[in-house]
Amino acid sequence: MQSSDAYVVALGVARALDADTDPLTDRRAGIDGKRALITGGVGFIGSSIARELCRQGAKVTIVDAMLPGYGGNPFNLDGFRDGVELVLGDIRDSELMARLVADQDYVFHCAAQVDYTLSTAEPILDQDINSKGTLVLLEAARKHGPEAKIVFASSRLIYGKIGYIPVDEGHAQRPLNIYGVHKLAAESYLRIYASVYGLDTVTLRIPNPYGPRGQMKHSRYGLLNWLIRQVIDGETIHIFGDGQQKRDYVFIDDVVDAFICAARSAVERGDVYNIGSNAGCSLEEMVETVISVAGNGSKTHVPWPEDYEANETGDYVANTTKIFAATGWSPKVALTEGVRRTYEYYLNHRAHYW
Amino acid sequence: MQSSDAYVVALGVARALDADTDPLTDRRAGIDGKRALITGGVGFIGSSIARELCRQGAKVTIVDAMLPGYGGNPFNLDGFRDGVELVLGDIRDSELMARLVADQDYVFHCAAQVDYTLSTAEPILDQDINSKGTLVLLEAARKHGPEAKIVFASSRLIYGKIGYIPVDEGHAQRPLNIYGVHKLAAESYLRIYASVYGLDTVTLRIPNPYGPRGQMKHSRYGLLNWLIRQVIDGETIHIFGDGQQKRDYVFIDDVVDAFICAARSAVERGDVYNIGSNAGCSLEEMVETVISVAGNGSKTHVPWPEDYEANETGDYVANTTKIFAATGWSPKVALTEGVRRTYEYYLNHRAHYW
Numbered sequence: 001m002q003s004s005d006a007y008v009v010a011l012g013v014a015r016a017l018d019a020d021t022d023p024l025t026d027r028r029a030g031i032d033g034k035r036a037l038i039t040g041g042v043g044f045i046g047s048s049i050a051r052e053l054c055r056q057g058a059k060v061t062i063v064d065a066m067l068p069g070y071g072g073n074p075f076n077l078d079g080f081r082d083g084v085e086l087v088l089g090d091i092r093d094s095e096l097m098a099r100l101v102a103d104q105d106y107v108f109h110c111a112a113q114v115d116y117t118l119s120t121a122e123p124i125l126d127q128d129i130n131s132k133g134t135l136v137l138l139e140a141a142r143k144h145g146p147e148a149k150i151v152f153a154s155s156r157l158i159y160g161k162i163g164y165i166p167v168d169e170g171h172a173q174r175p176l177n178i179y180g181v182h183k184l185a186a187e188s189y190l191r192i193y194a195s196v197y198g199l200d201t202v203t204l205r206i207p208n209p210y211g212p213r214g215q216m217k218h219s220r221y222g223l224l225n226w227l228i229r230q231v232i233d234g235e236t237i238h239i240f241g242d243g244q245q246k247r248d249y250v251f252i253d254d255v256v257d258a259f260i261c262a263a264r265s266a267v268e269r270g271d272v273y274n275i276g277s278n279a280g281c282s283l284e285e286m287v288e289t290v291i292s293v294a295g296n297g298s299k300t301h302v303p304w305p306e307d308y309e310a311n312e313t314g315d316y317v318a319n320t321t322k323i324f325a326a327t328g329w330s331p332k333v334a335l336t337e338g339v340r341r342t343y344e345y346y347l348n349h350r351a352h353y354w
Numbered sequence: 355m356q357s358s359d360a361y362v363v364a365l366g367v368a369r370a371l372d373a374d375t376d377p378l379t380d381r382r383a384g385i386d387g388k389r390a391l392i393t394g395g396v397g398f399i400g401s402s403i404a405r406e407l408c409r410q411g412a413k414v415t416i417v418d419a420m421l422p423g424y425g426g427n428p429f430n431l432d433g434f435r436d437g438v439e440l441v442l443g444d445i446r447d448s449e450l451m452a453r454l455v456a457d458q459d460y461v462f463h464c465a466a467q468v469d470y471t472l473s474t475a476e477p478i479l480d481q482d483i484n485s486k487g488t489l490v491l492l493e494a495a496r497k498h499g500p501e502a503k504i505v506f507a508s509s510r511l512i513y514g515k516i517g518y519i520p521v522d523e524g525h526a527q528r529p530l531n532i533y534g535v536h537k538l539a540a541e542s543y544l545r546i547y548a549s550v551y552g553l554d555t556v557t558l559r560i561p562n563p564y565g566p567r568g569q570m571k572h573s574r575y576g577l578l579n580w581l582i583r584q585v586i587d588g589e590t591i592h593i594f595g596d597g598q599q600k601r602d603y604v605f606i607d608d609v610v611d612a613f614i615c616a617a618r619s620a621v622e623r624g625d626v627y628n629i630g631s632n633a634g635c636s637l638e639e640m641v642e643t644v645i646s647v648a649g650n651g652s653k654t655h656v657p658w659p660e661d662y663e664a665n666e667t668g669d670y671v672a673n674t675t676k677i678f679a680a681t682g683w684s685p686k687v688a689l690t691e692g693v694r695r696t697y698e699y700y701l702n703h704r705a706h707y708w
Contacts (some may be wrong), residue, residue, distance in 0.1 A: 131485065139478070178543070185539045186543075192530065195664050
């Protein structure tokens with residue numbers, strides 16, 4: 001367990017490091033002029049990474065299958081679309097992936113089926129995209145792009161039922177759903193391709209991400225984003241149970257930062273890192289933040305759904321000391337600020353997301 | 355860590371239990387007249403289970419894809435072939451599996467790609483058979499045979515690098531090869547189908563099995579069986595390094611017993627059990643046993659292969675107290691006796707295996 005003192009110390013060091021360097025010069029180092037492939041690059045996390053990489057001077061290629069109902073939204077590329085090569089294609093297409101990974105400096109692997117409920121209803125589909133898709137990418141990299149640094153978007157759901165918080169990377173890993181099984185299998189592929197073939201791979205375990213550019217057409221992806229839509233739509237927010245269940249909501253800009261830090265840092269090949277907000281937040285508190293930022297909205301408590309126990313992990317807060325030690329990354333955006341930016345984004349761009 | 359005293363106590367109780375009951379009457383209970391499906395039932399473990407189930411009065415259906423180079427050998431059914439329904443088919447065929455699992459009391463899931471070296475060279479093939487194949491079977495059971503008890507043949511290779519011996523089921527699970535990743539994913543499917551859908555599933559983690567009916571055409575499956583072939587063929591046995599690496603060699607009759615015990619016992623749904631010989635044995639000692647039983651043969655020490663470190667788990671001995679407590683199972687066949695029976699079997703039937 002990590003004390004809150006340790007958090008404060010860690011954050012203090014991070015701020016001191018930032019103060020010593022010119023942020024933009026420092027951040028562009030290792031990215032400017034480099035080639036980067038982003039799978040799922042029209043989706044929430046992928047497009048956000050793509051935007052920042054373009055800003056930092058990378059030559060970005062995006063591949064996205066644009067599967068209906070998934071996270072791909074062309075508006076996510078608004079403002080930098082002309083700066084990227086955009087390929088409509090599927091990570092399960094081994095010939096395409098062979099061509100795309102060649103000569104890349106970085107691969108950010110974000111393409112996924114991200115609905116854990118669907119993973120139980122359609123386990124073979126989830127396997128095909130999340131597990132086989134990752135293998136196809138790694139096989140392509142091994143044969144055609146062995147120099148690329150590969151950063152993989154995994155999930156805190158690989159841990160399953162939580163035994164203690166904050167959760168470190170050594171916590172037991174017994175996923176409660178098929179989605180978690182396949183994310184864990186994909187992590188293992190990256191670890192094995194590092195040890196057996198020497199590929200330069202790294203995995204980030206993401207808790208509950210939120211922010212601009214997430215899909216907002218259905219409730220099955222990001223909880224916080226969905227509640228923001230409910231408030232904008234004037235709907236009452238439903239809180240399951242007593243609302244005290246803790247989650248770790250991490251703002252998309254911090255997620256993007258973590259991916260770029262992991263890509264640029266000489267971390268151990270095949271290793272795995274938690275990211276998070278360094279703060280647990282109850283559902284009740286999160287809902288109150290959303291309502292407070294919006295200046296309106298209502299909430300009500302409802303019973304848990306009948307099947308919740310099989311999927312409920314218990315409170316989750318990530319211990320992020322490992323990635324801080326290895327890369328200097330720490331989250332910068334507090335919940336209220338992140339919610340404010342998210343709320344304003346969707347208020348301004350709702351026509352493209354609703 | 356389990357002391358050797360604990361083993362002795364456990365074995366003593368097992369023998370006392372045996373002495374109190376008529377073995378055959380006791381063993382047939384729960385099997386006689388029942389319907390059992392065995393996937394991979396023409397292979398080493400599957401055919402051995404099929405043989406014993408027939409002996410105990412079960413109505414046995416075997417499904418086997420008879421993939422070239424795999425473990426399926428028609429001679430494995432010698433003597434009881436007319437007593438089983440034999441279906442040539444693949445576990446990845448969802449329509450076939452839907453038909454076969456209907457109305458079964460037991461499903462023994464042994465079909466697999468079992469060569470871990472091949473799993474690294476052909477990871478997508480390994481995934482298709484070991485991971486997707488298991489999902490197809492479970493989906494079929496969920497929809498068409500939810501009452502069946504499903505027993506799955508997993509592997510000790512899910513543990514990866516060994517931290518301590520004897521290894522209990524809570525040991526860290528970081529497979530070193532793709533085969534281990536997919537066996538672990540398959541275990542997780544069984545656990546999740548138990549918790550989400552209430553299927554009655556159980557997993558056995560098998561160390562190094564040996565005995566009659568294993569394939570003997572190439573060296574990539576069972577080490578001990580292969581060394582017996584080398585002795586019969588008059589070849590010199592190569593021992594990697596100093597030969598002190600410990601393995602847990604478990605005789606096929608004990609493996610079969612464990613499957614049937616697990617099937618008949620009301621163990622916790624979705625749970626996982628180690629099986630083993632309750633004795634670690636160095637490679638040197640195993641080779642000496644083979645040579646001693648055969649009355650001839652020679653050995654020589656050679657350096658480890660260059661790539662061994664990525665795959666070498668370190669010494670492995672299973673802690674089997676959990677399955678003993680839950681089912682009363684313990685191994686009965688000591689190494690010398692098992693090697694003797696194996697040697698005689700292949701000496702007599704070599705024409706069908708070489």
